[in-house]
Amino acid sequence: MVVRGDVYDRNCPTRVIANHATGQWGSLVLGKLLDDGGGTKRFSELRREVSGISEKMLAQTLQALERDGLVHREVHPVIPPRVDYSLTALGTHAAKQISELFGWIEENLPSFMAAQDEYDARRAEKV
Amino acid sequence: MVVRGDVYDRNCPTRVIANHATGQWGSLVLGKLLDDGGGTKRFSELRREVSGISEKMLAQTLQALERDGLVHREVHPVIPPRVDYSLTALGTHAAKQISELFGWIEENLPSFMAAQDEYDARRAEKV
DNA sequence: TCGGGCGCTAACTATTCGTAAGTACCTACC
């Protein structure tokens, strides 16, 4: 009787949410929003801090995360326009997990690079 | 002097690895490989268990994960062909983090669905 | 002998993505 998702089922809505949260841009946006301890960030701040993201993808990503209830969006009707983004309780939990994983990957970069070199070397000698 | 990655830098190799590990298919493959406690899984097992993945994407995903040193690939030269995939030490750690996040998302599916409904309702009334 | 499974790969197509521009308004500078 319990309602529980299953990411391994292609028809489960869980998978869509997982993709938003762990996707290329979603994960980075969540990570950056966590950075300043649950504070708020503006659209243009995120654009600058998440290097390489386009305005289109940032807008699209933020909308998906907002719909999933991971991010809170607050519009201030002033000129120039000002919109603040922050993590919800749900979003904070997700962001912490992602951020932890990313931190671990960053620390272990040398191991990954070594693995890649080894792989490429093995490939080269077999050809 | 410390070599450490930065996922927020578009030129850092860390980002590529993060994308492989958290991407749509990579994350699910890692999760499934973790499922049987570090055992091995065959190509066709993964294809069946990760619902919706195509053979092309599974092959591509496994190659990327192998190159990054997250997955170990062992070929048995028998007929019919048999290839076993398993997690490396690096991969096990990553898979645990992903799996934890996915489990949490699965448990909280109702919260996410509620957030989406609320978002959609707000949208509808404003139009 | 016919279908199916094994682990891929190659060719083709649909979908998504990134790039560049436009929007409407304001501030600062020369």
Added chain:
DNA sequence: GGTAGGTACTTACGAATAGTTAGCGCCCGA
């Protein structure tokens, strides 16, 4: 006073990426 820049987006279009289909050589069970 005219131009350059900043705000938060949206739209249009070409490029990259993902998914679909088919094929490979070999074997097994029906």
